[in-house]
Amino acid sequence: MKVEILTNYEKHDVQQKIIAKLRDLIEYKNLEPGDKLPSERMLSEKFEVSRSNVREAIQKLEFFGILNSKPQSGTFIADIGRVAMSGMLDDILRLEDPDFKSLVETRILLELKTVKLASLRRTEEDLVKMRDALDAYNNKVLNKQDAVEEDLLFHLAIANASKNSTMNTFMLIITPEIITNFEKYHVCDSNQSFLGIQEHEDIYEAIKKQDPKMAREKMKVHFKTLYQYCYNTEE
Amino acid sequence: MKVEILTNYEKHDVQQKIIAKLRDLIEYKNLEPGDKLPSERMLSEKFEVSRSNVREAIQKLEFFGILNSKPQSGTFIADIGRVAMSGMLDDILRLEDPDFKSLVETRILLELKTVKLASLRRTEEDLVKMRDALDAYNNKVLNKQDAVEEDLLFHLAIANASKNSTMNTFMLIITPEIITNFEKYHVCDSNQSFLGIQEHEDIYEAIKKQDPKMAREKMKVHFKTLYQYCYNTEE
């Protein structure tokens, strides 16, 4: 068991080292936006790591949008300047994985916004999807079953109706971690889920009526218990 | 040129297909949380794609937190239930890449929060980093040079001082796209940058004085021009 964590740590460590070396290389060689990075083979040789490790590091930086690879051509530095590039790489290297409090803070922030946007932009189709998620949740709760997943799916349906793809993506990123943490800390017990039915219905109604103020207010009520786990998150 | 876009499209397409097939497989085989996925070799054979394609798709789903691979053991379904899993996979498949408006909306939302958190939680070290970023920005502007990057680095320093790793990560994700879009649409011309100096200084002062209300207010002022590009983003 200890070994597994160790290997994962080492793997992450190797990737961080490669990213750091790439940053130094870019600095040292004075590479500018649009310039081509040395080939993957060269980098793997120079950094003394496997080519697949190099590829994974490049993929990660592609995800952050500061590199992009073109098949049969090369890997290029994105159109952000050297200063921004260097600063961002430093930040990426310094990134820690999120704690529960940080997740909840962010979730509340995102959802108080998506619910407003959803009430302004939702289509009829969106309403149907939300209604379905709601019914699934209600069924589970009435049968006294755990309904954390159905809960989150309703919230994801709202994010979907907000028509903001960035916030939608971010909600998707934090949702699994929220679920596992909820189950770990037993945030939701059954009577809370029971309350949740009405709270969800209120939110749904506000969105249906296209009333952003009300929607936001009802979401806030719904998050009241969450606030307790994150008490100094002033609105 | 057309070919390059095509290959990228196809690559993304292949990955989406694999994810869809994984979803169907999980549904069909009734795989529960904690269960093991078939091996990468089997999947690549069954889906008729290369094993590396399978690995990349799995990596993506690992990033979203719904799978995790253990070396020499297997790939496992994360501890979120089948319902949540299935819903999330559908959402992931439906994700579109972000438009500028969505990016700006999200950035404003995040920054109005991080600036408040930063003013409550900033350390002396954070202040130094922000001061450095600020000086770099001012220098560039006074020399009438483009300072988009330095601008963003100041904002990233704020996100860093907010001590919320999730928001910090999200800011890093959207920053490069913000920069490229800014340069594409020429959002910042020189006299605006000139105004920016004072606006930045105001924000910095508010954070230094640990005044969250003021900090948020000054950030709002700073975003006034951005609002124009995203006018129906009501506060």
Added chain:
DNA sequence: TTGATGAAATTGGTTAACCAGATTGGTTTG
């Protein structure tokens, strides 16, 4: 019958060879 044992099969990860398309630079041709 039950628990321990260990060899064989299976796993994700790594490596190296290979592929097809893009790039390059020297040559040819008008």
Added chain:
DNA sequence: CAAACCAATCTGGTTAACCAATTTCATCAA
């Protein structure tokens, strides 16, 4: 002299063979 051309080279992507750790299961001992 400049433009067109083509082959050698270089690129990221793919494939297949290999590795070491893990899992499995038939075997054996108590």
